[in-house]
Amino acid sequence: MIPYNFLFLFLYFLILISIGYFSSKKVSSISDYYVGGKKLGYWIASLSARATGESGWLLIGLTGMGAIMGLSAFWVVVGEVLGVWFSWQFMAKKFKKMTDDYKSITITDFLVSHFNSRSNLLRIISATALSLFVVIYVSAQIDITGKTFESFLGLDYYVGIAIGFGIVVFYILSGGFVAVAWSDFFQGILMFIGLIILPPVILLSLNNPFAFFSGLKEIDPGLVNIWGPGGFSLINIASILGFLSIGVGFMGSPQVYVRFIAITNTNEIEKGKWVAIGYTLLTDSSAVLIGMLGRYMFTKNGFNPELILGGGGEDVLSLVLSQVMPNVIVGIYIAVILSAVMSTVDSLLVVASSAVTRDFFQKVYRPEIDEKILVKISKKVTFLLAGFALSVAIIVSILSPTRTVFWFVIFGWSGIAATFCPVIIMSIFWNGLTEKGAIVSMVTGFLSVPIFKFFIPSIDYIGPYFDKLDVMLPSVILAITTGSFVSVYFNKSV
Numbered sequence: 001m002i003p004y005n006f007l008f009l010f011l012y013f014l015i016l017i018s019i020g021y022f023s024s025k026k027v028s029s030i031s032d033y034y035v036g037g038k039k040l041g042y043w044i045a046s047l048s049a050r051a052t053g054e055s056g057w058l059l060i061g062l063t064g065m066g067a068i069m070g071l072s073a074f075w076v077v078v079g080e081v082l083g084v085w086f087s088w089q090f091m092a093k094k095f096k097k098m099t100d101d102y103k104s105i106t107i108t109d110f111l112v113s114h115f116n117s118r119s120n121l122l123r124i125i126s127a128t129a130l131s132l133f134v135v136i137y138v139s140a141q142i143d144i145t146g147k148t149f150e151s152f153l154g155l156d157y158y159v160g161i162a163i164g165f166g167i168v169v170f171y172i173l174s175g176g177f178v179a180v181a182w183s184d185f186f187q188g189i190l191m192f193i194g195l196i197i198l199p200p201v202i203l204l205s206l207n208n209p210f211a212f213f214s215g216l217k218e219i220d221p222g223l224v225n226i227w228g229p230g231g232f233s234l235i236n237i238a239s240i241l242g243f244l245s246i247g248v249g250f251m252g253s254p255q256v257y258v259r260f261i262a263i264t265n266t267n268e269i270e271k272g273k274w275v276a277i278g279y280t281l282l283t284d285s286s287a288v289l290i291g292m293l294g295r296y297m298f299t300k301n302g303f304n305p306e307l308i309l310g311g312g313g314e315d316v317l318s319l320v321l322s323q324v325m326p327n328v329i330v331g332i333y334i335a336v337i338l339s340a341v342m343s344t345v346d347s348l349l350v351v352a353s354s355a356v357t358r359d360f361f362q363k364v365y366r367p368e369i370d371e372k373i374l375v376k377i378s379k380k381v382t383f384l385l386a387g388f389a390l391s392v393a394i395i396v397s398i399l400s401p402t403r404t405v406f407w408f409v410i411f412g413w414s415g416i417a418a419t420f421c422p423v424i425i426m427s428i429f430w431n432g433l434t435e436k437g438a439i440v441s442m443v444t445g446f447l448s449v450p451i452f453k454f455f456i457p458s459i460d461y462i463g464p465y466f467d468k469l470d471v472m473l474p475s476v477i478l479a480i481t482t483g484s485f486v487s488v489y490f491n492k493s494v
Contacts, residue, residue, distance in 0.1 A: 006153075008331035012338065013167050016183050020171025023179035034354045034378075035105045035262040036178045042263065042272035048181045049259040049272075050084070050279045051188035051343035053250055055137075055413075056144035058191070058287050059337045064313030066291020070216060070223030072236070073291065075243035077284040083247020084280045088273035091251060093266045094428050104261060107254040107351075107420060108359040114427050115435035120364045122439055127355040129419040129446045130254060131385065134352035137412030138389035141341045141348075143397060148337045151318040152330065161393060168342045169386045172349055173379045180346040181262070187339030192279060194336035195286040198320070202293040205324045215296050223295065238468040245473035249417035252424030254355075255347045294320040349389075353382040411453060411471070418445035418475035426483060434487040441483025448475035 026036075040048070065073040095110075102113035108126040115122065142161050149160025171179045203209040213224060222229030228236040250256055263269060294316040317337070321330050357378040362369055423441045426433040433441075449471045456474075457467035466474065 006331075008335055009338075012335040015186060016167055016171050016342070019183045019186070020173075020179045023171075023176070023182060026178050034176065034350065034358065035258060036176075036181055038100075038262055039264055040181055040259065040262045040268070042268040043275065044181050044185045045259045045263040045268065046272035046275040047188035047279065048184035048343075048347075049256050050276050050283075051184040051191060051339070052259075052347040053084075053253075053256050053344075054191070054280075054283065054340060055344035056141050056148075056337065056341035058283060059195070059317055059340050060144055060147065060314050062284065062287040063291040063294070063317045064315075066288035067295040067313035067316040068291070069228060070220070070292055070295070071226050072222075072228035072240070073243075073288045074226070074285070075240045076246055077281070077288060079244035079247035080250070080284055081247070081277060081281050082244070083250035084276050085273075086247075087251045087256075088269065088276055091425070091428055092260045092269045092273075095257060095424070096260050096263065096266050096269060098428070099261045106261075106354045106359055107257060107424070108355060108363075110261075111423065111427065111438060112363075115438060117435055122435060122442075123359045123363055125439060125442050125446075126420075127360040129442060130355040130416065131352050133412050133415035133419065133449075134255075134348045135385065135389045135392055136415065138345050138348050138352075138386070139392035139396065140412055141345045142390055142393040144341050145338065146393070146397070147314070148334060148341070151315060152321075152334045152337075157397065158394070161390065164338060164341065165386065165390050168345050168349075169383060172346050172382055172386075176350065176375075176378075180350050181259075183346060184343040187343040188279070190332075190336050190339045191343075192283055194333055195283045195290070198324075199286050199289040199293060201324050202290065202297065202320060206293075206297060212293065212296055215300055216292065219295070219299050223292070235465060235468055238465045241473055242468055242470040245470075245476070246413075248421055248472055248476055249413050252421035253413075253417050254420055255344075255351045255416070257424065258347075258351060258354075290320060291316050297323065345386075349382050349386055352385050353378050356381050356385070411449070414470070414472045414475065415446070415449045417472060418449050418479055420445075422476050422479035422483060426480065430484075432487055432491065433483065434490060436490055437483040437485075437487030440486045441479045444482045445475050445479035448478050 062073070062076060065076065098104075098114065099110050102110055104110040104113060108123050111117075111126065112122055117123075142165060145164030146157040146161035149155040149163065150157045153160075171183060203212070206212065216223040220229070225231055227233070228239060230236065260269065263272070291313060295313075298319060317333075321333050325333070357374065361377065361381075362374055419442050422445055423433070423438045426441070427438070452466060452471040452474050457463045459466075
């Protein structure tokens, strides 16, 4: 088993390193390093955006949710598909035209140009928020890398995160955004194939595949209730709204929207829309089904329920693969999981590096700096941010050994989304948003995430509902409300 697994990992890492090497030949300016010279085609842009948006939580977190929650986990699928559709259908083209007009290569470039900002406050807030939440999000992905090596190969958790960290940092430093986009394209295809093949394989391995649904009902009626355990209730409605709101994160998050800056033109966006929607629907649905099938298969085969229920169901994928796939194929799935992780880590690190290097260092302190020197500085910043994220992952693994991937990832994802999505949405659809309104909106979204995560759930009566609702929806609503109020109020004052 081990030789085959390591062989596939070696080939997988070799491909990534090769992409980094050849991409390095195409990087000669800061625009090349951060947006690939704005030359992406729709296949690369759409698969890269979806691979980045999904991350390791798709294979580890969402499969676990399917195992624990059953049918009601499909609300996450609905939320993501709606978010991707709305983003590509109504926002992407407008955003692309605006960023081309402004000659933007980062999200902060876009905001500063849009509001004709005369101070550096907007840049500083943007760079600070991105750097902080990207470190949290990347650390969650590094955590998944360690768990993958531990679950599938029996390697030490910390050895696993060191290997994954080293590979992804190498190809980012080599080829910047070009390497990120092409590696995400390759990894997105791996994820797609790996996920859609597995549910039919599991079904065919069952003695009676037609008894799957009724069998789940025997295990727990809540597993086949679309409203969740206990049926239609206020607490379950809060959970469903929380799941649906995950899709809001696709409507303006920098690591996703940089693809729209980098794509060649708006015609490519129209083509890429259907690729992105179809990819999301098929991969997310497959992930939930894998979890549900795993719960049924292991329960009916007399395994200890704690194999699935322990750790939030996040071992279900490795358990299922060990039962239905030959050893040689399991090695490929290790690469699939790592693809989900690395396709997000690379994008986030490049976005955070652009925030610190271009939006903060160049634009605030050294506007006259030579671009070749700036590219070198960008690589150093990328390495430092990656090292910081690695440190956070190690610290969290020590302090919180019972953590689950899904909620760890969602916290980082929500922080980025709540800070940037409201202001991007309002900038695209409402001419009345002012710079003051944008700043207040970003600060509100930034602060709301820890407040709704750590403080509001402890309040009697309303706390349990906000705990189920989670942080995304209330944070985004509050950020839009405060931004709109400040914009209208100060316009009236003037």
